[in-house]
Amino acid sequence: MRPSVPERAALAGLQLLLAAFVLLPFFWMVSVSLKPATEPFAIPARLWPEAPTLDNYVTAFRPEFRTYFVNSVIVSGATVAITVTLGLLAAYSFTRARLVLITALMSLVVLAQMFPHAAIIIPIYRMMRGAGLLNTYAALIIAYVSVTLPVAIWLLRGFLGKMPVALEEAATIDGAGRLRVFFEIVVPLARPGIIATAVYVLIVTWQEFLFALSFTATREMRTLPVGLNDFVGQYGIRYGELMASSVMVSVPVIAVFFLLQRYFVAGLTAGAVKG
Amino acid sequence: MAENPDIRVEVTTIPYPEYQQRLLTAVQGGNAPxxxxxxQIWVAAFAEANAVVDLTDLAAQAGIGRAQFFGGAWDSAVFNGRLWGIPFNVDVWQFSFYNRALFEAAGVDPASIATFGGLRAAAERLTGDGRFGVGLFAHRGEDTVVVANSFIFSNGGEVLDAEGKCALNRPPAVEAMRYLQDLARFAPAGILNASSGDMRELFLNGTLAIEFWPALEQPTLLKSNLDWDFVNGTAPEGRTPVGTFGGWNLAIFDSSPHREAAWKFVRFMVREDVNGDVVDLIPANLKAAEAFLAANRRGPERILQHLANAHPRPLSPRYLELSDLQVRLYQDIFSGADVQAAADAACRDIDRLR
Amino acid sequence: MPRNDTLFHWLMLAPALAILGVMLYWPMLGTVIESFHDSSFIRPQPRFVGFEVYERVFGGRDFPHIVRNSVVWTVAVVLLQNLLGLLAALLLNRGLPGQGMLRAIVLLPWVLPGVVAAIVWRFMYDPQLGLINSLLLRVGVLEQTAAWLADSSTAMAAAIFAAVWKGFPFSALIYLAALQSVEREQIEAATIDGAGPVRRLVDVTLPAIRGVIVVNIVLTTILTFNYFDMIWVLTRGGPQSATHIFPTKIYEVGFGQFRFGEAATYGVVSILVLAVLVAFYLLATRSTAARRRTA
Incomplete structure (x- = not known):
């Protein structure tokens, strides 16, 4: 049945309202990023700069930015790969094992997600130092894997729990090894869930700031979120360059997200439904 | 360092807002540089924690002494009678930067804002038509504390007295805070979450006639199209304004396995012919500062004079807690609280820190 | 279960559990131990003091504010974010023109780095320069500039609003996915029975995605409670303590004032408060589930 004309108009209006709510800050961000450094902020705020320029983007796209970008890609990429792999292994057993301890263990996984990072960062720093990992990619990757694993396990567990066990049982009866069953049946079926979890982990690690700041020392090892702070001084912010950099930082993730959107939605559904 | 080919220096620069956290994490994690x-406000805590090296004897042997530096900067590195750092750079809060065009339009004499009465009258005349006379800020940040301090210092008040007891509830300080409370009528709305950075944007777009900043603000203003100048803070009639010292000291960490090389490096950095090339504030070395200001800043003599008068903030290993209590007090005052009562309450908390 | 099966599952769980144990539980254990010691940067030799630091924390002038703010912040952000997320998902699930584009747009805030989002919002809220005041003045909602973040009575609400903007896309996404799995036939059957859109929503759709709602609320509660960037950049917990929550307090006490022992105590207390909050949700949903079953 088709909605009536007034109903459709109302829905279209709501859609516009939603888009405006979401886009206003972005619009502002882009507007500020195009404002020449010499043009002061107007009162009342001007929606669009008088003489838009790409100067801030030229400044922001420094050699350091490229280094930060590569670092972010390496760290986020490795984190996604490791978290999803380990999360998948664990989630599988969390749904399939009939171990006495399984519920308690799962509660511990959820509880781990509640630890405030500011309270555990110094002990983690000490361990990294003890292992000689400070100022390496490994330090960041290990830290990011740890903090993203609980949610990854949670999401994947929901997804795997919804998958029928019958297929696996049939394959086991055929004499296939447990690992083969896992890799040849479970993993392909779980692909939407895996992609969904991967995007979640990517978005979280791409933004992470506190660990990245603490565990890296040199400019050569910094990631993008820390690099953005080059434009935040002790007493003032260089808004134009900061906003231009922010736009550049966001674009890659947005691109990845749009490419994988379809899988992501499907994966989270399944993951979340089970809970 | 050409003279010391055996010393290799690895420099890590960290954006300010996170520097404190980054450095503390490293020190607590056993990985101090x-x-x-x-x-300046961290030195006492680092000294109390035995995290940094006592430089008293080394400095004496090397002939490095207070006379070569701004006195206030040197004093900020002395705690319990020992020297824990060598002054690196300095600045002073605050200079009152003003917009000449707005002053002319309102018919206000810029020199008048150097006195309490003059600043108030000027602020009143410069406020209106969407413009504001003076930029005040009281967000949770150290810039809040240093500006309020300078009004208190200029009025003859103190934060802590010679015995280390809170002096904020005594008449000179209370009077200065009452003055600020009244001045707030001519400041842009939102003082409680405003920072010096926010006031800068308003000053740059011509909405604000007077902003309070250290000399560090000059490069930004020089790049703008504004017609600006400054006066050295504000004091009651007949008194010289007293600013609050700010700046950084070089310290050597106790855990350093390369103390000798580190000491050579520190001496190199504060040398008269080097200091000016390695700072963004003002060199702490007096001679270097003269050359630096002459080359890089407007009104170098005035700046030197204001630096010579400036007071350091209290030297206490618990300064950061003290500073937080001061911010709360100033927020109370800018919310319209009774100044004496708020200062009494703040002093009770501050005295408990000892 | 056969023994090799048990072994297999333990091997599958081992890497993840080992990492969580070493990287999260071990440091957290250290933090718990530290919370019973009097230690700070200036007193590097920790002294065991039992519950003394806890007493100091509980007796602190800020403490009631921090607990209240944390609960208000978390509950408000979670409820609004989930409500808005659900409404957006319902809207985006209608097959209207321009839907694909809008679905993509809605997700943007989630993707924006947290610190940047916070800086943008602080600027939007600026009393003089901000876009919000200038729009509200133009349409006549405001008569004079409002200092949203500088006023104790509006600062928390402003922070919540910004956090909902940043967080609701994640909820919307999950709800959208869930709605797509609700059986069409069920809805059509209800329509034939004469149920209006509201009845259909309450009787068919919401019960069908109940599980998703619960999970979503628990997950966003945990993420919001520990969400540090937004408030830290907007207000640093001010004015006074109007927006101080546990994560900002932990950071301020530990790194801002060099008092690691007390920060550790705040950290432990914060986990307890969060656990109570989560348990409350779970109990509430379990009891409604039980009622549903008996009904």
């Missing part, structure tokens, strides 16, 4: 710049 050999040398770091410490904000």
């Amino acid at each position: 050999d040398v770091a710049t410490l904000d």
